[in-house]
Each structure stands twice: as structure tokens, then as C-alpha cells.
Amino acid sequence: MVPHSTLLSDLQLRMIEELESKSLFKQASDAAFTYIDNAHNKPAYPSLGDLNSLAELEQDLPDAATNGSNVIEQLARLGATNSVKYSGSYFGFVNGGALPVALAAKWLADIWDQNAALYVMSPIAAKLESQCEKWLKQLFALPKGTVAGLVGGTSVATLSGLAAARYRQLSKLGWDISEDGLSGAPKLRIIMGRQTHGTVAKMVTLLGFGRRSIEWVDCDAQGRMEVDKLPKLDQSCIVILQAGNVCSGAFDDFASICSSANSAGAWVHIDGAFGLWAAASAQFNKLTNGIELAQSWSVDGHKTLNTPYDCGVILCSDPQALTGALHQQGSYIQASDNRDGLDFTPDMSRRARSIELWASMKYLGRSGISALVEQLHHHAKYFAEQLHLQGFNVLNEVVFNQIIVACDSQQQTEEMLKAIQSSQQCWCGGATWQGKSIIRISVCSWETTKTDLDNALQTFIAARKASD
Numbered sequence: 001m002v003p004h005s006t007l008l009s010d011l012q013l014r015m016i017e018e019l020e021s022k023s024l025f026k027q028a029s030d031a032a033f034t035y036i037d038n039a040h041n042k043p044a045y046p047s048l049g050d051l052n053s054l055a056e057l058e059q060d061l062p063d064a065a066t067n068g069s070n071v072i073e074q075l076a077r078l079g080a081t082n083s084v085k086y087s088g089s090y091f092g093f094v095n096g097g098a099l100p101v102a103l104a105a106k107w108l109a110d111i112w113d114q115n116a117a118l119y120v121m122s123p124i125a126a127k128l129e130s131q132c133e134k135w136l137k138q139l140f141a142l143p144k145g146t147v148a149g150l151v152g153g154t155s156v157a158t159l160s161g162l163a164a165a166r167y168r169q170l171s172k173l174g175w176d177i178s179e180d181g182l183s184g185a186p187k188l189r190i191i192m193g194r195q196t197h198g199t200v201a202k203m204v205t206l207l208g209f210g211r212r213s214i215e216w217v218d219c220d221a222q223g224r225m226e227v228d229k230l231p232k233l234d235q236s237c238i239v240i241l242q243a244g245n246v247c248s249g250a251f252d253d254f255a256s257i258c259s260s261a262n263s264a265g266a267w268v269h270i271d272g273a274f275g276l277w278a279a280a281s282a283q284f285n286k287l288t289n290g291i292e293l294a295q296s297w298s299v300d301g302h303k304t305l306n307t308p309y310d311c312g313v314i315l316c317s318d319p320q321a322l323t324g325a326l327h328q329q330g331s332y333i334q335a336s337d338n339r340d341g342l343d344f345t346p347d348m349s350r351r352a353r354s355i356e357l358w359a360s361m362k363y364l365g366r367s368g369i370s371a372l373v374e375q376l377h378h379h380a381k382y383f384a385e386q387l388h389l390q391g392f393n394v395l396n397e398v399v400f401n402q403i404i405v406a407c408d409s410q411q412q413t414e415e416m417l418k419a420i421q422s423s424q425q426c427w428c429g430g431a432t433w434q435g436k437s438i439i440r441i442s443v444c445s446w447e448t449t450k451t452d453l454d455n456a457l458q459t460f461i462a463a464r465k466a467s468d
């Protein structure tokens with residue numbers, strides 16, 4: 001017999017109390033509000049001293065359970081200084097900020113703690129997912145039959161899109177990848193530009209193609225695939241294009257590449273992590289002209305749209321290929337006539353990303369999304385002009401949010417980058433561009449103001465002086 005005392009343990013009683021009193025949530029929200037209040041005094045990056053304080057976490061797994069408030073206290077204290085805020089003066093990678101409404105919606109979603117795998121698990125998450133699918137399709141003007149899956153980010157979205165491509169292209173060649181696997185399958189050709197984002201090659205290899213089998217296409221000085229260097233395409237081809245080069249922001253020529261691909265029976269996937277959002281602006285949708293001719297697209301909510309992190313989307317105009325590639329069986333899967341999110345993603349249990357994605361789009365509306373897209377780019381343009389006036393070398397055509405900057409010598413660029421990163425005033429990353437060290441600037445947060453840019457310019461000037 002199980003002793004009754006183990007059926008209602010002290011631990012369980014404590015958790016019931018913590019839930020009912022809401023004491024932990026109050027403690028966490030107090031800490032969160034203090035964080036928001038202090039955000040403008042927060043350095044752009046944790047100091048060395050702060051980072052050293054993380055050593056406090058190097059403990060063995062405790063034997064005994066502890067009080068919830070101890071856990072929240074330690075986390076709130078260490079996180080307040082050692083988290084990085086992607087605020088107005090953060091220009092690293094392509095890290096967007098988070099819209100307040102999206103954070104609030106996510107907070108609510110966290111309390112609901114929904115599993116978005118199946119309709120029966122969470123009707124609200126499923127309904128919001130359908131709405132997001134519809135809205136994104138309209139916003140980007142994609143074909144009517146397009147479906148969407150909500151994943152962690154563009155990396156997994158690209159994996160999903162390429163899995164759909166592999167499924168469809170092999171089926172055209174008379175091969176069922178799901179039943180017969182890759183071994184012995186007809187050879188598929190992967191065609192992509194030399195400037196493709198690193199996550200794409202990673203997903204290509206994960207799908208069993210091997211980097212050596214990629215047919216690399218040369219790119220022009222901006223990182224766009226050179227259309228006349230495209231090899232002859234056929235039904236065995238998967239072509240990967242990009243809307244927004246991660247350094248230069250450049251967009252491939254979708255209209256002409258997609259139309260050649262379509263007449264040859266090739267599949268086109270577009271990595272549009274941050275750049276696909278250009279399609280939502282009448283001012284910038286020239287950049288995405290022709291995207292509707294592709295078969296799949298990956299895009300992030302957590303970049304240009306500024307949803308909180310972990311919000312990517314795979315869009316695919318061939319639903320049968322996507323669901324065929326990602327199909328899951330199991331007698332306990334209770335499929336419904338409604339939307340079951342797991343049909344469109346590699347994973348099963350997932351948090352309900354649709355909640356904050358929906359909240360962001362509902363809040364901004366069509367005109368707000370377009371205004372956000374335009375503002376990010378106008379800020380980038382302004383920053384690039386000011387940098388140029390101050391004698392920095394801006395190496396790219398600033399077409400969408402991204403600026404590539406360098407000093408006259410590589411060594412000075414590298415030293416200047418170090419000085420910027422330790423300035424605590426603003427933060428930028430570095431990269432190699434056409435064989436040279438550069439500084440990358442991405443204007444990707446709704447919070448960035450002209451004052452942030454003017455201050456960042458002063459940081460750049462001071463950093464150049466320090467590295468003279």
C-alpha cells in the first residue's frame with residue numbers, strides 16, 4: 001500500500017500555496033518591473049564584474065528542495081545585470097526588441113501554459129495559429145493555398161521548407177522519401193548563393209545532402225546571387241534564395257530566378273528571416289517582388305516584427321509536401337477537423353507561439369507593421385549617412401536595415417569593434433565581408449530613436465579615436 005502521506009507531500013502542499021498566494025508571481029513581476037524601470041540605465045552589455053558573478057551558479061544539483069522565492073531571488077538578481085537588452089542601442093546580429101503588447105500576451109500565455117501540438121490540446125492556440133497563417137499570407141501576398149507552421153526560428157523553418165522540397169522533388173522523380181528514405185534515392189541538386197546564411201547549409205547537411213553536393217552560385221558585391229551564373233535547372237533542383245543578406249541586407253532577384261526555376265520544375269525556398277517583412281511595406285515591397293513565385297519561405301517574428309524570442313514561421317504553398325514531409329503517426333494522436341499545429345512543424349509539443357505572434361499583428365495592424373518596417377530602415381539609412389559624413393567607410397548599399405562599416409585599415413576596424421563592444425554604450429557585432437573584417441550594424445528594434453543613433457555615432461567616433 002502507498003502510504004497516504006506520500007500522496008499529498010509537503011512539496012505539493014507548498015506548490016499549492018505558491019500558486020494560490022501568487023507570491024512567486026508577485027515577486028517575479030516586481031523584479032520584472034524594476035528591470036523595466038532601470039532599463040535605460042542598463043549598460044548595453046554586462047560588465048566583466050557582472051559576468052564574473054555568474055560563477056555563483058556553478059553548484060552541484062542541490063539535494064534538497066528549496067523555497068521558490070529563493071530561486072526567483074537568485075535568478076532576478078543575476079539576470080538583471082547579466083541579461084542583454086536588445087534595446088534602442090543594440091545593433092548586434094539581427095536581434096529585434098519585443099513589443100510591449102507581445103510581451104504582455106506572452107506573459108498571459110505562460111500562465112495558460114498551452115501545448116500547441118493539437119487542436120484538442122489547445123483550441124485557442126490552434127485558432128490563433130490559423131489567424132496568423134491567414135494574416136501572414138495576406139501581408140506577404142503569398143499564394144492562396146499557402147500554409148504556415150510555427151517554429152522556434154528561421155533555422156527550423158528552413159529545415160521544414162527544405163524537407164518539404166526534398167519530399168516534393170523526389171516524388172516528382174518517382175521516389176517516396178518518407179517510405180524509402182535517402183539511400184538509393186535519385187540525386188537532388190542543392191543550388192544556393194555563396195552568401196547564403198550559415199543556418200541554410202546546416203539544415204541542408206542535416207537533411208542528408210552533404211556540403212560537397214551543394215552547387216554554389218557566385219554573388220555580386222552586395223551578396224546577391226548572380227542570375228547569369230545560375231546553373232541549368234531541372235526537376236531535381238532545390239534553389240535557396242534570400243530576402244535580406246545578414247550583413248548587407250541585399251535581396252536576390254526573385255522574379256527572374258523563380259520564373260526560370262518554375263519552368264524547369266525546380267523548387268525555390270526563400271530565407272526571409274528579417275527581410276520578408278519588406279513585403280508588408282508599399283515603400284519596400286519592390287525588394288520582395290516575385291517572392292510569390294517560390295514554394296516555401298522562412299521568416300522570423302522575433303526579428304523585424306519584434307515579437308519576443310522563439311517565434312519563427314515556415315510558409316509553404318504546397319501543403320501536401322510540407323505535411324507529407326513532417327507527418328507523424330501514433331494511435332494516440334487525436335487528429336481533428338480543425339487545425340493541428342504538429343502537421344506543419346518538425347516538433348510535437350510546443351509552446352503556443354501563435355499567442356504573441358497574433359497579438360503583435362493585431363496590435364500593429366497592416367499600417368503599423370508597415371510603419372515599423374519603414375522606421376527601422378529609415379533609422380538605418382540615417383545612421384549610415386551620419387557614419388559616412390564622419391569619414392567611416394559604409395561598404396554596402398543600405399537597402400534594408402543592415403549597414404556594413406569599416407575603417408581604412410583592417411586592424412583599426414578590429415580594434416574599433418573591440419572598443420565599441422566594451423563601451424557599454426551600444427553594441428555591434430563583427431563579421432568578414434569579401435575577405436575583410438567589418439562591423440555589422442542591424443537596426444532591428446522598435447525602441448531605437450534618433451537619439452540612440454546620435455549617441456551610437458559618438459561611441460563610434462570615440463572608439464575610432466581610441467584605436468588610432
Ligand SMILES: *Cc1c(COP(=O)(O)O)cnc(C)c1O
Nearest residue numbers: 094153154155197199246273300
Ligand atoms: C537570423 C537569420 C537566420 C537564422 O534565424 P533564427 O531565427 O536565428 O533561427 C537565418 N537567415 C537569416 C538571413 C537570418 O537573418
